[in-house]
Structure formats: C-alpha cells, structure tokens
Amino acid sequence: MAGVEKFSGKTDVLLTRDLAQGRDFPAHSMLSLLKKILGQDGKFYDLLEASAQQAVESSRLLIKLHGSIGTPEFDANLLELAKSRRKDKRIGLHITHELCQTFVTPIEREDIEALASALYKIPKTTEKIGERISICPSQFTTDIVGKQLQMLVQATDVVVEMVKLLRKISDVEKIQDAYESLQTIEGDADKFMVGILRDLYQGNVDAKEVLILSDIYELLERAIDLCRDAGKVVFQVALKYS
Secondary structure, three states: OHHHHHOOOHHHHHHHHHHHOOOOOOHHHHHHHHHHHOOOOOHHHHHHHHHHHHHHHHHHHHHHHHHOOOOOOHHHHHHHHHHHHHHHHHHHHHHHHHHHHOOOOOOOHHHHHHHHHHHHHHHHHHHHHHHHHHHOOHHHOOHHHHHHHHHHHHHHHHHHHHHHHHHHOOOHHHHHHHHHHHHHHHHHHHHHHHHHHHHHHHOOOOHHHHHHHHHHHHHHHHHHHHHHHHHHHHHHHHHHHO
C-alpha cells in the first residue's frame, strides 16, 4: 500500500499547478500524474487485493483462535482478529478516498465500491464469530467448528485468487473456473450445515448447547456465503468487460 500512497497529496497539487501554468517538469512525473488521474497506476487493484488478503488473514486467525481456547494466548488472538477487521476498514476508506481523487477508474466505480463492501463483510463476520467463541463455554466447542473453519479458509483463498485475476480481466475463463470452485465450496458447506444441524436438533443435546452451537454454525455458514458474494461481484465484472 505504501507504493499506492506515495504519489498523492501535496505532490499531486504541485504537479497539477505546474502543468496548468505551463512549467516544465520531469517526463516521468507527468506520466505518473496522468496515470493517477486516469486510474491506470494499479492502485485500485492493489487496494482490493489487500482487502481480499485480510479476508484470508482473518479466517486463518479464526482457526488460530479456535485452537487456543483455554490457553493464555486466546485473548491475544482475539485482539489480532479485531485488528484485521480494522485494517480492512482502513483499506475501504482508502479506496473511497482514491475514488474521489481519480477521474477515470480501471473498472466502474460502482463495481469497485461493491467489491470493497463485499470483501469487508468477511473479516467483519469472522470477528463476530471470534466474539461468540470467546463467550462460549469451552466444553461446547467441537471439531465440527474446525471443519467449517477449514472450508472458510478455502473459500477466502479462492476469493484472493479471483481478485488478483481482475488485473487480467479479459481472462474470463479463469475467473469463471475460480467462481465455480467457490460455488462448490459454498454448496458443500451448505450440505455440511444441514447435516450438523440435524444431528444437533435430533441428538441428545442440552437446549443451551443447541442454541450456542447453532449460532456459531450459522455465522460460519454466513461467512462462507459472503465469500461467494464477493466472488460473484468479480465474476460479474469480468463478464461486463469481456
């Protein structure tokens, strides 16, 4: 992100003033300014990829959190999960700022905003899952949660792959293949959810445990659905520009 932020602020103002007044300045500076104005310096791709990476990071932190239940590291892992969500929020604000400063964007502004919003919802939901786990009695956490977490990591990995493919948006087939993989993960997660809820409802399980676990299971399913939603935005953008 440092590279994205480097050519901004006062430098832009000075170069734009010099250009308006007919002053000479280095050709590379003029080229950089024109690329920034025309949205061709890759900053939006950089920011969207950074946001997607936070989705992966938050899902992996959630696995780390789940594995540290009952240990001294649990609170620190929960804090890291919250930091990941806040970092993604800052990326989203940066995207909004850059949209206000750029005349022409590589893809439509509405698509950039839609994808940024969809990506942010993933770490936001993983933070909620972490909070639920933090107040859940340790005896209620199960290996089933770990299986859903692994599916979530798989889904976020595919999301990162799809967002990176936006740079080669004409390669619709690769984006479609990745989206189909994402849909498969989401479909498998739905089937898995039905099975574990059936076992939970029909088994000899305490009502309190049913309430707690079903809440966590449904939030995990929601997080995977959000990955599919982000992938759908990328796929629709690819179709639009194909």
